[in-house]
Amino acid sequence: SAVISQKPSRDICQRGTSLTIQCQVDSQVTMMFWYRQQPGQSLTLIATANQGSEATYESGFVIDKFPISRPNLTFSTLTVSNMSPEDSSIYLCSVQIRGSSGNTIYFGEGSWLTVV
Amino acid sequence: GNSVTQMEGPVTLSEEAFLTINCTYTATGYPSLFWYVQYPGEGLQLLLKATKADDKGSNKGFEATYRKETTSFHLEKGSVQVSDSAVYFCALSAFNQAGTALIFGKGTTLSVSS
Numbered sequence: 001s002a003v004i005s006q007k008p009s010r011d012i013c014q015r016g017t018s019l020t021i022q023c024q025v026d027s028q029v030t031m032m033f034w035y036r037q038q039p040g041q042s043l044t045l046i047a048t049a050n051q052g053s054e055a056t057y058e059s060g061f062v063i064d065k066f067p068i069s070r071p072n073l074t075f076s077t078l079t080v081s082n083m084s085p086e087d088s089s090i091y092l093c094s095v096q097i098r099g100s101s102g103n104t105i106y107f108g109e110g111s112w113l114t115v116v
Numbered sequence: 117g118n119s120v121t122q123m124e125g126p127v128t129l130s131e132e133a134f135l136t137i138n139c140t141y142t143a144t145g146y147p148s149l150f151w152y153v154q155y156p157g158e159g160l161q162l163l164l165k166a167t168k169a170d171d172k173g174s175n176k177g178f179e180a181t182y183r184k185e186t187t188s189f190h191l192e193k194g195s196v197q198v199s200d201s202a203v204y205f206c207a208l209s210a211f212n213q214a215g216t217a218l219i220f221g222k223g224t225t226l227s228v229s230s
Contacts, residue, residue, distance in 0.1 A: 001162075033217055042205060042220045043160070092159060096216060102148050102167040103209065105218050109159035 002027055002095050004108035012114045018081045021111045023093030028073035031096035033105070034066070038089045046091075049076040083115045118143045118210040122221035129196055129228050137191040137224045139180075139206035147208040149173075149182050149189040150218070154203045163191075163204070196228045 003026040013019050023032070032049040046066055047055040055068035070076045080087050090110040096103050123138040141149065151163040151173070164173030169184035180191045189206060206221040 031216065042222045043218070044220075045217050048217065090159075094218075102165075103216060104148075104162060104165060105150075105209070106162060107152075107160040 001104075002029065002097055002106050004093055004095060004106060006091075006093050006108040006111050008111055009109065010112040010114075012116060013083050015084055015115055017083055018079055019083065019113065020077050020079045021091055021093075023076045023078070023108060025074045025095050029095040029097065030073070032070060032076045033094045033096075034068060034076070034078045035092045035094060035107075036089045037092065037110070043092065046078070049078075080113065083113075085115045088113060088115045118147070118208060118219045120206050120208055120219055120221035122204075122206050122224050125223075125225040127224060127226045129226070131198055131228055131230050132195045133228075135191070135193040135196045135200075135226065137204055137206075137226070139189045139191065139221060141187050141189065141206075141208050143187075143208055143210065146184075147210060149180070150207045150209070151178070151180055151189070151191050152205045152207060152220075154205065154223075156202070160205070196226070198228045198230050201226055201228045 005024045007022045034046040035043045037043045045058045046061045047057040049055050049068050049070040051070045067079045092110045093108040119142045121140050148167045150165045152160045153163045164175040166173040166182035172181045178193045180189050203223045203225050205223045207218045210219050
């Protein structure tokens with residue numbers, strides 16, 4: 001498994017501002033992902049964070065709104081730009097670990113953002 | 117395309133009752149299947165997984181068997197506890213543009229009372 005640390009764990013943000021969420025993993029991983037969980041909803045993949053190149057975004061998510069950095073194999077950031085109340089969500093970092101029984105995806109504890 | 121369908125909640129049980137949460141999937145190829153649990157106010161934790169047909173994943177008294185013929189991965193527990201109250205998500209691994217990611221069901225809320 002992996003230990004995944006996210007910062008901040010919670011924040012209350014003003015409308016129109018931007019916030020950067022950090023994700024640190026205790027081991028080198030190839031695949032890192034960012035998910036969003038809106039209140040009472042399931043998880044939706046935002047993007048795959050690629051080390052040394054631009055992130056790969058899922059349909060409905062764009063780089064201008066959710067810029068992602070991945071400078072090395074243990075760290076990534078997600079920025080939520082120009083926030084509105086609709087961006088109030090839990091943002092989760094996740095990593096894929098390759099094991100003897102196949103690949104498993106583990107999650108950080110999430111960053112709970114409320115936009116007011 | 118790939119999708120996961122879970123039974124709608126909430127599921128309300130008394131302590132020591134038997135639990136089943138249904139999960140069916142649609143996928144191309146042979147995905148791995150997972151159950152994740154989210155306790156109140158916490159992030160997502162992997163509960164169990166199965167990587168091929170007829171595999172049984174188990175953890176903390178929970179079990180699920182990968183049934184290819186019925187495209188199902190139902191979660192079961194013989195005797196639930198109050199501490200099992202949480203939201204349970206069924207998921208499958210799928211290939212996207214960048215590699216592999218998870219497709220989640222909508223989640224099923226379980227509430228266990230003493």
